[in-house]
Amino acid sequence: MSGSTDSRCEYVIPSKKRRCGMTKSVDTQFCVEHRHRTGHDGKDNDKDNDKDKDKDKDVRVPCPLDPHHTVWAHKLAKHLKVCNKAKQSTANVTEPYFSKDLNRGDVSTKTDDGEGRSMLVASAKLLLDHISECVEREDSVKHNEFMDGNRLLELSNTIKKHARQQSSLIQNLVDEKLIPASTVMEFGCGRAEFSRYINQTILHSDPYKLQDELPSYVFVDRGSNRMKFDKKFQDDLMQLSKNPEKIKQRIGINRLKMDIKDLKLSTIVDEGDEFLVVSKHLCGVATDLTLRCLYNCLQDQDKVSLKGLCIAMCCRHVCNARDYINPDYVKSFLSSHNSELEYDKFFKNISKFTSWATCGRRPGMQDDDIIEISEPGSEDKLSLTILQREKVGMLARQIIDNGRLQWVKDNLLTDKHTSARIVKYIEQSVSLENNALILH
Numbered sequence: 001m002s003g004s005t006d007s008r009c010e011y012v013i014p015s016k017k018r019r020c021g022m023t024k025s026v027d028t029q030f031c032v033e034h035r036h037r038t039g040h041d042g043k044d045n046d047k048d049n050d051k052d053k054d055k056d057k058d059v060r061v062p063c064p065l066d067p068h069h070t071v072w073a074h075k076l077a078k079h080l081k082v083c084n085k086a087k088q089s090t091a092n093v094t095e096p097y098f099s100k101d102l103n104r105g106d107v108s109t110k111t112d113d114g115e116g117r118s119m120l121v122a123s124a125k126l127l128l129d130h131i132s133e134c135v136e137r138e139d140s141v142k143h144n145e146f147m148d149g150n151r152l153l154e155l156s157n158t159i160k161k162h163a164r165q166q167s168s169l170i171q172n173l174v175d176e177k178l179i180p181a182s183t184v185m186e187f188g189c190g191r192a193e194f195s196r197y198i199n200q201t202i203l204h205s206d207p208y209k210l211q212d213e214l215p216s217y218v219f220v221d222r223g224s225n226r227m228k229f230d231k232k233f234q235d236d237l238m239q240l241s242k243n244p245e246k247i248k249q250r251i252g253i254n255r256l257k258m259d260i261k262d263l264k265l266s267t268i269v270d271e272g273d274e275f276l277v278v279s280k281h282l283c284g285v286a287t288d289l290t291l292r293c294l295y296n297c298l299q300d301q302d303k304v305s306l307k308g309l310c311i312a313m314c315c316r317h318v319c320n321a322r323d324y325i326n327p328d329y330v331k332s333f334l335s336s337h338n339s340e341l342e343y344d345k346f347f348k349n350i351s352k353f354t355s356w357a358t359c360g361r362r363p364g365m366q367d368d369d370i371i372e373i374s375e376p377g378s379e380d381k382l383s384l385t386i387l388q389r390e391k392v393g394m395l396a397r398q399i400i401d402n403g404r405l406q407w408v409k410d411n412l413l414t415d416k417h418t419s420a421r422i423v424k425y426i427e428q429s430v431s432l433e434n435n436a437l438i439l440h
Contacts (some may be wrong), residue, residue, distance in 0.1 A: 123349035147171075164430055172438060183269075195229075321348060368385050
């Protein structure tokens with residue numbers, strides 16, 4: 001970049017309410033990433049006109065592969081050949097476990113194309129009229145002795161909420177005899193922190209490991225995660241195991257950097273495998289993709305079995321009508337209430353409504369404060385109290401989750417299992433996203 005680089009970008013990031021602070025050219029107000037958002041090139045007007053002769057080259061555009069970053073317009077063709085996003089999208093295409101869109105929903109499913117009325121108010125009215133159908137989940141808030149006596153003591157009070165959730169989920173796994181397990185698969189694993197503490201709990205509960213094999217792990221995540229815990233598993237074995245023979249072994253870890261929608265799981269499981277699937281928190285549609293991924297695997301490999309499932313769900317506002325695992329359940333809800341709303345529009349709306357149950361309240365807001373909802377492009381309006389709005393959000397979340405639960409009972413529950421249920425695994429004061437789907 002030409003010019004001095006000792007000055008800083010003056011663009012104010014709205015979400016953070018502070019200036020960017022990135023370095024910029026001396027003859028501009030903004031760095032290259034924010035210059036295109038200002039509506040002009042950001043150059044000072046009193047500079048020599050000679051600097052405008054290459055104006056066409058001083059334009060940045062969003063990358064078509066990933067609009068989160070920008071590139072010079074005149075170098076776009078070259079950039080597309082080397083963009084990391086392009087490399088990531090093709091990194092696994094030759095692998096046997098890659099099958100594009102294998103775990104997506106029915107392509108013929110109608111999805112809301114944005115045309116016509118959104119039916120936002122009608123959808124909200126339908127849920128409001130049947131708010132009594134929203135029931136409390138089974139309380140299953142638990143505490144794991146090892147987690148509470150070790151992990152929680154390492155943390156300050158301000159960052160204990162994730163450890164408390166992990167402690168409760170792990171104890172639910174222990175009580176249902178889902179761990180120890182020979183193979184643990186974590187979907188949407190991030191740094192694999194949850195699996196690490198599952199592994200610590202297993203090692204702590206049987207430090208001698210005289211006969212059982214060490215657990216192996218499969219991690220699936222499409223993101224690039226820094227400070228991963230993968231190498232910590234072996235360190236934990238050295239620290240917690242009291243069996244010298246086991247310390248000499250390696251804990252098997254297979255990390256797959258890919259989208260769950262493309263994962264052909266049957267190619268990476270071994271004959272006779274009985275695996276446990278876990279996740280905290282599995283975002284939005286990823287839960288539906290994971291369930292379909294498991295089903296496809298069990299259909300392909302009749303000599304493997306699913307020991308159990310424990311998925312703490314979240315972010316249902318980013319679900320979609322096509323990939324949702326049980327459209328028939330939502331359609332039956334509409335028909336049972338004599339509603340003429342179309343599935344695709346209704347599902348899009350209830351997925352938005354779910355955030356009403358988890359967004360919390362601004363300070364000072366009361367139960368009876370009024371919020372008005374309006375139909376875009378129409379005069380239709382609906383007035384809700386804050387409390388009603390939250391309950392509508394809870395019912396919307398419950399419809400989506402109940403459909404998932406019913407699908408699991410119909411497709412994954414076998415004579416090897418005793419139950420499939422959704423529980424409240426942590427107090428609402430710790431996390432508003434506190435529902436977990438458990439198959440055991």
